[in-house]
Amino acid sequence: MAELTAVQTQYILHWGEMGTRWGINRTVAQIHALLYLSPRALPAEEIAETLSVARSNVSTSIRELETWGIVRAVHVLGDRREHYESMKDVWEMFRLVIEQRKRREIDPTREVLRRCLADLPPKEPGVACTRERLEAMAGFFEAVIELYDQMKGLPTGTVRKLLRMGTKVKRAKAG
Amino acid sequence: MAELTAVQTQYILHWGEMGTRWGINRTVAQIHALLYLSPRALPAEEIAETLSVARSNVSTSIRELETWGIVRAVHVLGDRREHYESMKDVWEMFRLVIEQRKRREIDPTREVLRRCLADLPPKEPGVACTRERLEAMAGFFEAVIELYDQMKGLPTGTVRKLLRMGTKVKRAKAG
DNA sequence: CTTTATATTCAGTCAGTACTGAAATATATT
DNA sequence: AATATATTTCAGTACTGACTGAATATAAAG
Structure with a gap:
């Protein structure tokens, strides 16, 4: 998920838009959309780059998603960073x-x-x-x-x- | 409904707050709450005074509520102004x-x-x-x-x- | 213990929405 | 037609919540 395809971009943007309409922060919704489509868990740094938002913004948004219980941190062998994945169901x-x-x-x-x-x-x-x-x-x-x-x-x-x-x-x- | 009671105020403020959480403008929600509690239809001027917002703000918000179909204008004998009332069901x-x-x-x-x-x-x-x-x-x-x-x-x-x-x-x- | 990598916090800034008030428009009254 | 009353529009302002980046905290590695 280094570079987004057109379809992925469309989905993520729309999801962010829907979020704002229902009182959910746009970035939070976008991150969720990204993780939902991603075939693997992503580190915060990569999320920030992909969506062009500040690393700290990702940090806060991820925490929000964790409190909802729909995103969680997982670990990857040989990598100290947290990787985040969305619930799939x-x-x-x-x-x-x-x-x-x-x-x-x-x-x-x-x-x-x-x-x-x-x-x-x-x-x-x-x-x-x-x-x-x-x-x-x-x-x-x-x-x-x-x-x-x-x-x-x-x-x-x-x-x-x-x-x-x-x-x-x-x-x-x-x- | 010239002056609000404590209970009415509490309801209106909470309703406004709920509105914002669900992507609905606070003033729009507050006006709806006011009209919902009001025993009679209210002219825009009175709504503006009661909620301490600009008359023009009421105008826009009322229109929004009308497009939702939950508020409508009614007329009062001997009064040229539009009076607004909320659906009760x-x-x-x-x-x-x-x-x-x-x-x-x-x-x-x-x-x-x-x-x-x-x-x-x-x-x-x-x-x-x-x-x-x-x-x-x-x-x-x-x-x-x-x-x-x-x-x-x-x-x-x-x-x-x-x-x-x-x-x-x-x-x-x-x- | 020090260095390096990663994550979080937070004060300040920015952007987008909401709001105001003056002007324009519409509608009624004389 | 002129005047008065009511409503809407809109350009500018204010405000809230989102976002950034520097500083701080945490944790792993050397």
């Missing part, structure tokens, strides 16, 4: 990312909603509307979290099974 | 947002992946690995889009039904 990769984003963003939002409802002065007519709306929003988040917890336990393949059941439910409604 | 609101993000981000990613695979020189040993990875990623996106298409047709309540079916599948596996 796409489904598992997204499962990890979703799990973390739930923990970092969805769960705290549920907490804020609960706190808001708890802090709301009771029975005041002025806030009746606010309470109603907060309850609806809280209900939504509770449902989403419940759905997630249900899914969590399922083996990867079962998701497709659910997908087919969705089709049946639809047909039953329609017919 | 939370499920429908998220459905709309997801629909648009799929259209803006997921679908284009599928296209890029297809294009990458099409552009990949065939049978070259050097790119065998890249092809394999791109195919795995493309397969994932195809599956997600298929899942989405299945869900799309379902009435809101049916999602909960699916949720319960998830539980059964899980138990069947376990027991």
Whole structure:
């Protein structure tokens, strides 16, 4: 992966762009894309050169990817440097990312909603509307979290099974 | 909604924060939160004052929310100004947002992946690995889009039904 | 223990997005 | 038509988060 092919470049650039749209640092996403395509683990130095970013930037970004659990350091015989490789199982990769984003963003939002409802002065007519709306929003988040917890336990393949059941439910409604 | 209560402020600030984490402009998210809690439609001027942002900023942000389809202008008798109100159905609101993000981000990613695979020189040993990875990623996106298409047709309540079916599948596996 | 290679930290800089306010446009009222 | 009110556009500014590179830390080799 010394020089990138046109296709590799296109994928890496697009992945970086997607990252920014979903609140993930462009360089972090690009590094992930590079490692995902790479047939071998790459040392930080090579990543920096390939993507034309500072070595220190790679260092920080790699750590970020490690906290997501989708990149890890491996060692190569006769080389003191850390080499980094991406997880290859796409489904598992997204499962990890979703799990973390739930923990970092969805769960705290549920907490804020609960706190808001708890802090709301009771029975005041002025806030009746606010309470109603907060309850609806809280209900939504509770449902989403419940759905997630249900899914969590399922083996990867079962998701497709659910997908087919969705089709049946639809047909039953329609017919 | 002339003056915000502590709870309303907390909700609006948190919602703004969540927005930024998911690639949505903070002000846009805050305005949405304000309108969502508001018992009545608000004119742009009042939104600007309440959130302490420029009137023009509200104008741009409102337009953004309108393109998402979750805020619309309504008219109040005896007032020439536009008043803005948020959709109240939370499920429908998220459905709309997801629909648009799929259209803006997921679908284009599928296209890029297809294009990458099409552009990949065939049978070259050097790119065998890249092809394999791109195919795995493309397969994932195809599956997600298929899942989405299945869900799309379902009435809101049916999602909960699916949720319960998830539980059964899980138990069947376990027991 | 010293030298060399590698990785991380962090203060300062840079870039891109968000925001403002003035000007332009649009719409209503007299 | 003239005036008043409301909204949008846009050039310039401000701000946040990303990035760099020098300094520091860590660890292997001699």
